Amino acid sequence: MPQSVFKLESLLETHEQPFMVISADLHVLAVNQAWEAAFGIARETQIGKPCCEQQGVCRHQRLFQTLEPYSGIFEAEGRGKDKKLLNVRGYPLLDADGRLYLGESQSLLHKKSDEIHQAGMVGKSESFLILKTKLQQAAGIQAPVLLLGETGTGKELAAEFVHRHSQHAQGEFVIADCTVFGDDLFESELFGHEKGAFTGAASSKKGLFELADNGTLFLDEIGELPVSQQAKLLRALESGQFRRVGGTTTLRANVRVLCATHRNLADMVRQGRFREDLFYRLSVFPIDIPPLRDRKQDIPLLVDHFLKQFGQLKGQHLTISREGLIKLIQHGWPGNIRELKNCLHLASGLCGGGIIQPADIHFMRMIGEQAESLASGSADVPPVHLENAENMTPLEQYEASFIGSLIRKYQGNRKLIAAEMNISERTLYRKLNRLNLN
Numbered sequence: 001m002p003q004s005v006f007k008l009e010s011l012l013e014t015h016e017q018p019f020m021v022i023s024a025d026l027h028v029l030a031v032n033q034a035w036e037a038a039f040g041i042a043r044e045t046q047i048g049k050p051c052c053e054q055q056g057v058c059r060h061q062r063l064f065q066t067l068e069p070y071s072g073i074f075e076a077e078g079r080g081k082d083k084k085l086l087n088v089r090g091y092p093l094l095d096a097d098g099r100l101y102l103g104e105s106q107s108l109l110h111k112k113s114d115e116i117h118q119a120g121m122v123g124k125s126e127s128f129l130i131l132k133t134k135l136q137q138a139a140g141i142q143a144p145v146l147l148l149g150e151t152g153t154g155k156e157l158a159a160e161f162v163h164r165h166s167q168h169a170q171g172e173f174v175i176a177d178c179t180v181f182g183d184d185l186f187e188s189e190l191f192g193h194e195k196g197a198f199t200g201a202a203s204s205k206k207g208l209f210e211l212a213d214n215g216t217l218f219l220d221e222i223g224e225l226p227v228s229q230q231a232k233l234l235r236a237l238e239s240g241q242f243r244r245v246g247g248t249t250t251l252r253a254n255v256r257v258l259c260a261t262h263r264n265l266a267d268m269v270r271q272g273r274f275r276e277d278l279f280y281r282l283s284v285f286p287i288d289i290p291p292l293r294d295r296k297q298d299i300p301l302l303v304d305h306f307l308k309q310f311g312q313l314k315g316q317h318l319t320i321s322r323e324g325l326i327k328l329i330q331h332g333w334p335g336n337i338r339e340l341k342n343c344l345h346l347a348s349g350l351c352g353g354g355i356i357q358p359a360d361i362h363f364m365r366m367i368g369e370q371a372e373s374l375a376s377g378s379a380d381v382p383p384v385h386l387e388n389a390e391n392m393t394p395l396e397q398y399e400a401s402f403i404g405s406l407i408r409k410y411q412g413n414r415k416l417i418a419a420e421m422n423i424s425e426r427t428l429y430r431k432l433n434r435l436n437l438n
């Protein structure tokens with residue numbers, strides 16, 4: 001791996017989903033722990049391998065030709081050639097020397113009952129206990145459930161909880177990430193297609209409804225579904241029937257549908273961006289998931305929970321100092337539990353002797369005004385402003401946040417920052433320019 005590229009490999013580790021970096025000669029350069037865990041494959045056996053086994057032009061090669069980010073559902077092999085379907089997003093990445101790489105974020109599209117988090121949801125605050133009661137009620141009925149909450153509050157975990165406690169628990173938990181469905185993908189991904197239905201449909205394929213038969217279909221980020229596709233979903237939900245694209249047979253699947261969004265769907269209905277009939281159909285049982293800033297009593301419990309997880313991975317007992325915990329409790333957590341988890345992941349890598357101190361705690365900056373107005377209680381740690389954040393890939397945003405936190409820690413002293421990152425000052429200088437952090 002070129003020295004200048006992934007000195008910041010630990011950044012990959014703050015990416016919660018499986019993440020892979022591919023070189024322009026179409027070989028795997030790096031994967032993170034989440035990738036190893038999802039596929040049951042050690043990184044040593046994957047790094048240096050060709051990105052795809054298949055013949056012909058693959059999605060990675062296409063990105064290097066067009067430089068266009070892509071998203072969609074793809075198949076990959078886990079341990080023992082076990083096939084897995086993935087929600088995938090690929091982006092071009094540039095290193096400090098202008099070399100081009102491909103970063104691919106991958107999340108498992110369906111989980112068998114034994115792959116679903118058994119660790120469960122942690123919390124004991126009043127609002128958490130009310131939430132858990134509502135989720136238990138939701139599990140006991142068949143009505144559609146709409147999970148509402150800010151990013152990172154635990155909507156997916158809550159959906160898994162409902163599935164695990166419902167009569168569909170023995171079936172699969174299929175996750176449909178609506179942000180990856182453009183107008184062209186939605187119908188064939190949800191309902192499947194027959195061979196030859198469109199260019200590229202070389203064989204017939206089951207859709208997510210069929211895969212979720214007798215299980216649960218979780219439509220994540222339902223607010224992102226294009227209006228043009230909403231009527232098709234409504235029809236399938238109302239009739240319980242659908243047809244594969246290019247097919248003539250009407251199919252039926254016994255599926256429990258759960259949805260989630262961080263958007264205000266009622267507002268979207270008023271603005272004509274979400275169909276009213278679909279809104280009423282989906283939100284029979286709406287459940288609000290409270291943000292972490294409104295249930296700070298849960299922070300110590302969550303901290304113990306995550307430190308136990310990271311400690312097991314590192315083979316080290318991890319704890320946090322009283323001052324460290326106070327710093328966490330004072331923060332506003334715009335990114336909610338996901339932000340807390342990432343923050344502790346980084347801190348557990350930076351701390352010496354297994355005890356996290358305030359200096360090891362760096363708050364990631366979220367993008368947008370919401371984060372600006374929500375972040376509170378961290379007066380000693382001024383926020384890092386990411387110029388041009390909307391033009392950055394998620395990895396670049398992490399990288400910029402991480403370097404920004406070091407700039408604050410060392411008051412801009414480049415020698416110390418470069419030393420902590422284990423890179424030369426020259427490379428640091430190029431990174432600062434590229435990320436607009438000068």
Ligand SMILES: Nc1ncnc2c1ncn2[C@@H]1O[C@H](COP(=O)(O)OP(=O)(O)OP(=O)(O)O)[C@@H](O)[C@H]1O
Pocket residue numbers: 016120121122123149150151152153154155156157158220262302305337338341
């Ligand atoms: N109560 C909880 N106990 C333990 N871990 C939690 C809890 N809630 C959330 N998490 C963890 O926080 C992370 C974010 O949760 P999740 O992905 O479910 O959030 P989300 O609301 O679906 O996020 P997004 O809106 O971005 O999709 C996950 O790693 C999840 O396991």
